[in-house]
Amino acid sequence: MVATSPAVHPHWSSRAAFVLAAVGSAVGLGNLWRFPAEAGANGGGAFVLIYILCVALIGAPLLLAETLIGRHGQRSTVESAMLLARQSKASSAWASLAAIGMVANYFILTFYSVVAGWVLYFIGTSAADVARTLSEGQPFAGAYANLTVEQIRAQMPDLFADPVKMTLTHFIFAAATTFIVARGVKGGIEVAATWLMPAFFVLLVGITIYAGLSGDFAAAVRFLFTPDFERALQPQVVNSALGQAFFSLSLGGGAMVAYGAYASRETNLGQTSGVIAGADTAVAIIAGLAIFPIVFSVGLTPDAGPTLMFQTLPAAFHSMPGGALVALAFFVLALFAALTSSVSLLEIATAYLVERFNMSRAAAASLLGAGFFLIGLASVLSFNVWADHRPLAFLPGFQNAGWFDAFDGLTGRLLLPLSGLITAVFIGWVADRRLVDEETGLQKGPLLPLWRFLVAWLCPVAVFLILLFGLFPQLVS
């Protein structure tokens, strides 16, 4: 039945549109908020080195594995995996890999939208700040010149204490995401990516030049590129780096399967996957080179973790010339990146409902949009009213996790790597070799056997070990 149903989804208008949409999915809060936070918390250079290895040896090969499942099937993640399994005479239970991915994506979306809501909130405060500096004839003032550093740092805890504000910004972001997905692959997702991604790059380059000119660039370079090998080989650092690679490349969740399904037969997937992985990593490092010079120049420390972007950075912009304008530009850039990622998260389940239950795209997106908004409320409340809830206390490593950390940890540390592991085994061992090899576009040269080796051997083994030690750190210490 699956094999004969007509393709229900359109194609991207061009290879460039596919690359922009996929880079848009990959580049997001993962690069701007999570990467600097993880690098800062895990010792800088050590983490960056392991991260780059994870992307090159595990992330990029899996990216190709995911896009080829989608392109081959031309359908939503579940149906595409099922089709390839059947054609390979394997059990269609392998499609469960896509089901895990679909659920993981939906969970990610619930808290991703909450964080994007914080970005919206800071666009609000920094826009009000710019309006004030302009009206006072001081366009190049530092950010929040009328507040003390303590008051600036208090903005984030104040926001966390206020479920109404957080719900409102989460709602606005969820509605925008739903709207874009409801408009369709070409009219919505592709249009958003082709406008927002170039604007994002221009802003990023501008802010990085600004950071290079007025921040402590040398300290940032030292911090990001001097690995401390003793530290780099700690299991938590490796586990965090792999988790970050999965998250940042939108892997393990099926987003790349979904986008691959809209790629035409002419697109060379091997090459394109390399471009996507390279662009995403470049953006993460450039974001580090934009953020850390600013943080170091005012004597702040890089290890603030998730609050780096919302607490440390605004405090740093406070004492920088032109900080008010740059702060606004930075949060707008973060919003653009977040939107092109959230639409990919929502697209997966939307495509599935459209295909499977013949729903209209608008109806499917709205239903799912309302759902993730509501589930996201648990994350909103976990910062205030439900601060003492511990939903996953029965799982090792989750004893102290509230709803927000539970969704983040469950997806990042467990579901994404698990789904990546199954994908690697499926593509490396189970799926029909001829069908798979044809899709890669790597026929000539040594790349195909190298890729085969990475997918069939390195990915499953490495991901398995990292999952194991990540969940049971006591095994190695």
Ligand code: TRP
């Ligand atoms: N990669 C995005 C980021 O870095 C987040 C994201 C989008 C994602 N789609 C995904 C993460 C699918 C995991 C799975 O912000």
